Amino acid sequence: MDKIETRQKLVRETAGHLREQVAELSEQLATAELTLERLQTTRETLLELAAEDNAEPPEPLPPGYREVLAAFVKAGHGLRAKEICEILGIGTDPRHTESIRAKLKRLVDRDILAEPEPGLFTLVQQSPATPDTGSA
Known part of the structure; x- marks a missing residue:
């Protein structure tokens, strides 16, 4: 019975750590999705403004x-x-x-x-x- 109790304690601790990691990853995912949404809105606004001026939208700069x-x-x-x-x-x-x-x-x-x-x-x-x- 001691072995079972020891194993249960270890599995409970592991489950607790995994729940913490899931919560942290969920927060990171929510932040990334919010950033993507903001970038999409910015892109759409830039394209609208360029269209109003009959101008080509600026191309992003390549790396470096x-x-x-x-x-x-x-x-x-x-x-x-x-x-x-x-x-x-x-x-x-x-x-x-x-x-x-x-x-x-x-x-x-x-x-x-x-x-x-x-x-x-x-x-x-x-x-x-x-x-x-x-x-x-």
Whole structure:
């Protein structure tokens, strides 16, 4: 009988731990579903706004591009491909700098960066909307 009682106690403890894990996973699932719902709403809103302006919705940036843009924000000034490589800690061999330079050129094509002089890249300054002064 002692063995049965010991086994029952162990199984009760295991069941309790499993219930805790189920509760924790249920909470994580609810959070993930809420996030998915918010993202879907954001996506739909973005598509609606783009349609109102007869514009194409912006394409998301591929992996690695956010880090490049963050380097510009952190630096606060124009950068060259080699400087980006140094900031990102990826090495400054030609293969690295050329890979970064290609990303920078793609960001220029998307009007996210500007290249005011060859090899120097800066964030595009978003000009605030100028109010209509009403002069005709």
